Structures are given as C-alpha cells and as structure tokens.
Amino acid sequence: MDWFDESRLAHLLALLGFAAAFFYFIWKGRRGTQLYIRPIDALARMDDAVGRAAEMGRPLLFAPGLGSLTDPVTVAALAILSRVAHNGARLFTRTLVPNYEPLTWPVAQEVVRQSYLRAGHPDDFDPDDVVYLTSRNFTYAAATAGMMMREKTATNFFVGHFYSESLILAETGAATGALQIAGTDSVEQIPFFITTCDATMIGEEVFAASALVSDDPVSRSVVKAGDLCKVIILGIIAAGLAAAILLDWGPAGALGQKLAGILSAFRQGDWL
Secondary structure (H helix, E strand, C coil), X not given: CCCCCHHHHHHHHHHHHHHHHHHHHHHHHHCCCCXXXXXXXXXXXXXXXXXXXXXXXXXXXXXXXXXCCXXXXXXXXXXXXXXXXXXXXXXXXXXXXXXXXXXXXXXXXXXXXXXXXXXXXXXXXXXXXXXXXXXXXXXXXXXXXXHHHHHCCCEXXXXXXXXXXHHHHHHHHHHCCCXXXXXXXXXXXXXXXXXXXXXXXXXXXXXXXXXXXXXXXXHHHHHHHHHHHHHHHHHHHXXXXXXXXXXXXXXXXXXXXXXXXXXXXXXXXXXX
C-alpha cells in the first residue's frame, strides 16, 4: 500500500495553507499586534442596553442558549455574558441568567461572579440570579418567559444556540417592552430574532463579538485567520467558475489546456 495518496494532494495543500494562515495571525496576535475587526451593531448597542436597564431600575436577562459547553457558540455567549454582567455590576443592575444545560450553569455562575469581582462589587453578586431551570426546551422557554414577566426585565439578551422556542422567548420579551439583542448560529432561528429583536448578531458575528469583548489578541487572530481562509475559498470558487465559463467558449492553445487542467483539478480533486 502506498504511504501517500497523490489524488489527495489538493487536500493536503489546502490544509497546509489554512494552517499557515492560522499560525501566522496567532503569531501576530501574541506579538501584540492589534488586528482590526469591523464594528458589530448589536455589540455596540449592548452598553446602551445595560445603561437603559440601570436608568429604569430593572434587571437584565441573559439566556446563553440551549447548547452545551462543547458548542463554540456557547463559549462565545459566555464571553459576551462576562461583558454584560460586568457593565451591569458597575451600574448596580442585576443580571439574570436562566440556564438550560446543567453543566453550563456553574460556569455561567462563575463568569457572573468574576464580573462582579472585576467591577469592585463582589458582595452584590447573588447566586440565585444565575439558575438552572430545566433541560426541556419548551419548559425552559415557559420558565424564562415567566421570569421576564415577574422581574419586568428592561433588556433581554438571547445569545447562543436556539431551537423552535426562540420565537416564544423573543415574542414574550417584545410584549413586555424590553429592549432585545440576540445572536445565534442557528440558521433557522435567525429570521425570528431579526423580526422580534432590536439588534441581531448573525452567525459568525457572535464569534467576532466574543473576540472583541474579550480583547484577547489570540481570539482576534483566529477570527482574522478564518476570514482569510474564506477569502481564499471564494477565490478558488471564482477561478473554477471562470475556467468553466472560458472552456464553454472553447479557448484554444496553451490557455485552453491550462484552464482544462484547473477545471479537472476542481472536479476530480474535490477541493471544497
């Protein structure tokens, strides 16, 4: 048996190229280079949303989704929760965190505790504000909706992975007059959040927002590397499309042979 399958050479080159991009940006980040990430509207409105709750003297609610700690979007949501809870603690505003996953609950509780500690108000932290409700999604939605109604939350954050209960949560918050900011990687739930919330982070904007709020150079580097990889993939797709179009026109000579080779690599190598 051969040690190397030459038909997979395109995959190897793509993997090495993407790995090189990741390590390059991580190297730059660790050297302290400030990597630019475009402003995200929903993230920019978070501080104003917390200030609104403080002015009204009513609490915040942050739902970190129904994903587990192994889901990247849940980790990103907890990073954003740290920013929200810290700003709330500075303004003496409670942050309510209803949890769906039992393993996410203690982590969220510790995130909020550390946020109060950084704000200089550790004694104001109430462990009962970060609670575990249930692991049934519609029961969770009903319990969270009841919390919104009882506590009269001024601002609701829905960040994480959600399912069909997303519309119940967002509609209840909209009915109470709360300002709402959402973010999810669930394609099916994005339209519901856009319709019912004041600002929505769509897909990978959640991960970019978590890198911005954490102010971690390595986190920013990962986002930049991912963006570069997507640009490369789009360039490959554009090159393949151009080759296919030109071949249909029947170019002759050396150019036609080169284009045929490129198109054959796309078809047989299965680059993407």
